[in-house]
Amino acid sequence: MRFGVMRVATAVVAGALVLGACGDRSEPPESATASSSDLAPTPSPAPNAKVASSECGREPPSAAIDHGLQDFAFGEGSATVLVSGAAGQADCYSFGRWGNADPAVPLDSLLFLFKGPTTDGVTIDMLVGDLTVATRVNARVAIALGDNTFQGDSCSMTITALSTDGVAGKFICPTATRVFGNPFAPLDDAEPEPTQSAPLPTVALSGWFTTSR
Numbered sequence: 001m002r003f004g005v006m007r008v009a010t011a012v013v014a015g016a017l018v019l020g021a022c023g024d025r026s027e028p029p030e031s032a033t034a035s036s037s038d039l040a041p042t043p044s045p046a047p048n049a050k051v052a053s054s055e056c057g058r059e060p061p062s063a064a065i066d067h068g069l070q071d072f073a074f075g076e077g078s079a080t081v082l083v084s085g086a087a088g089q090a091d092c093y094s095f096g097r098w099g100n101a102d103p104a105v106p107l108d109s110l111l112f113l114f115k116g117p118t119t120d121g122v123t124i125d126m127l128v129g130d131l132t133v134a135t136r137v138n139a140r141v142a143i144a145l146g147d148n149t150f151q152g153d154s155c156s157m158t159i160t161a162l163s164t165d166g167v168a169g170k171f172i173c174p175t176a177t178r179v180f181g182n183p184f185a186p187l188d189d190a191e192p193e194p195t196q197s198a199p200l201p202t203v204a205l206s207g208w209f210t211t212s213r
Contacts, residue, residue, distance in 0.1 A: 049093045049116040056082035056092035060168040060208040063161035067132045071164045072110070073101040077211030079114035079122040081143050083150070084204040093143070095121050097211055103167075104128075112167070112211060119185040120145050124171070124209055126157060135159040141173050141205055144182045150203050152176035166212035173205035 058080070077097035084090040098121065099113035108128045115121035123142045130137035139157035143150055152173025161168035178201045 049095055049120055051080070051092050051094045053082070053090065053092045055080050055094060056207050058208065060160045060170050060210050061166075063165060063168070064163040065135060065159070065161070066163040069110075069128060069131060069162075072103060072167075074103065074112075074166060074211035074213055075101045076213065077112075077114070077166070077209065079112070079124065079207065079209040081122055081141075081205055081207035083143060083145070084206070086202070092207075093120075093122075093145070103211075110167075112209065114209065115184055119182055121184045122209075123183055124157075131159065131162065135162065139171055141171055141176070142179070142183060143176070143205060144184055148201075149179050149182050150176040150201075150205065151179045152205055155205070161210070164213075166210065168208070168210040170208040171206065175202050176205045177202050 075097065078094055079097075080092065080094040082090055082092050095114035095116050097113070098115035103110040103112050105111045110126050110128060110131065112124040113121065114123075121144055123140075125140040126137055135158060137157050137159065139155045141152050141155045152175060154175075155171045155173035157169050157171045159167070159169040
C-alpha cells in the first residue's frame with residue numbers, strides 16, 4: 001500500500017520547493033456561471049484542524065461546469081473530512097489549500113493538497129480523463145492524522161464546480177485503509193515497509209472540498 005502515498009509525496013516535495021522559492025457519464029444540470037467569490041474558501045480552521053461535526057455535513061458550492069480543464073491555478077480553498085471508525089466514533093477535520101496552485105501532476109491527474117500547520121492533511125487525486133467527460137468520478141482520497149494515514153482508492157466523487165474560477169465536490173469513501181508513510185512527511189526510499197501479520201485498520205471517509213483563485 002505504498003505506491004499511492006509515494007506518488008503523492010513526490011508532488012508534495014515539488015509543491016514545497018515552489019512555496020519555498022473512470023467516471024459515470026451521467027451529470028447533474030449545469031449551473032449558471034459563477035464568479036470566484038462563489039467558491040471562496042471557508043474560514044481557517046483551528047490549529048489542530050478538528051472542527052464541529054456539522055462542518056462535515058455542509059454541501060460544497062455549486063458553480064459552472066467546464067470540462068475543458070484549461071488554465072487551472074487555485075491558491076485558496078479547503079477540504080473538510082469526516083473520519084468514521086469501526087467502533088462508531090467520528091471526528092471532523094478541516095485543512096486549508098496547500099502546495100502548487102496548478103493541480104496537474106503526471107500521469108494525467110489532478111492532485112489537490114490541503115494541509116494544516118503540522119504534517120496532517122488531506123490529498124484528493126482524480127484522473128483528468130474522467131473529469132473531461134463526467135461530474136461523477138472515481139477519486140483517491142487520503143488523510144494524514146498524526147502517525148496514521150488512511151487512504152481510500154475507490155471513492156465516489158461528485159463534482160459541483162469545475163472551471164477556471166475553481167473546483168469543488170463532495171466524496172464518500174466507504175473503506176479507507178491505513179497505509180505506510182505520510183505524504184506530507186516523505187520518508188527515505190530506502191526505508192522498508194513494515195510487514196503486517198494482521199489485517200490493516202480501516203475507516204470510512206466522507207466530506208467535501210472547494211478551491212478558488
